[in-house]
Amino acid sequence: MPIQYYIYFCLTLFSIGIIGVLTRRNAIIVFMCIELMLNAVNLLLVAFSKMHYAAGLRQDPATSAGIDGQLFVFFIMVVAAAEVSVGLAIIVMMYRNTHSVDINFLNRLKN
């Protein structure tokens, strides 16, 4: 499959995530759109890893070129799991204080 197809697909998913962050006011939906953007990047990393593997395979049949990309995806998933646990704790704390998950309440740093 040409690599451009994967790039266009992942760009579309990433842009949908950006539009979600810009147009929604619910903090949890904003958080979910960030997860969507992370997943688009993950898929693109795997596609590039297979692209480099295909290029390395022509020189050496036993190559492991491109395995770094898949390990990066693994580490991104690890970091995303840690990020979600802390982020959801922050959202729960915000809900306890303001009884709402509306991000427009979070403007106290403005003044």
Place this chain on the structure above:
Amino acid sequence: MSTTEILFFFLTALAIFSAIMVLVSKNPVHSVLWLIAVFFAISGHYILLNAQFLAIVNLIVYAGAIMVLFLFVIMLMNLNAETEPQKHIWMKLAGAISGGCFLMMLVSLVRQASELNGKTALMAEGNIGLIKNLGKALFSDYVVPFEITSVLFLSAMVGAVVIGKK
């Protein structure tokens, strides 16, 4: 069209449709369910690229653990379509237009990139995505980041407990 191409376009359409439905759903619970559909489609893409370990990890970690956490929080707060705050229609339009401009800019950049021409991602073969090869690389070249990850998880755990107990 080969089976791989049909599966690729089907999974792509499913992922994009579900991602749009995440945005337009009024009810946050429906948004979470559509996001799980996106993750399943992306796992299908991983399987098409023969990255089997990442496909399973994506399902277990994202669709299994993270999304259940989101569902728990949403149900704990009793959010539904009535309590959903809405932005003004002009703000929504401005956000959609700026996101669309971003997409168009990047697509035109990729179209101009001549070094990408003729490059293909290897589908349905290649063994670097298997757990044996990934494990060998993870525990030899990447063993230090792997150990640092455990510190990160410990700090995230402590942080979540500290924030939650306030």
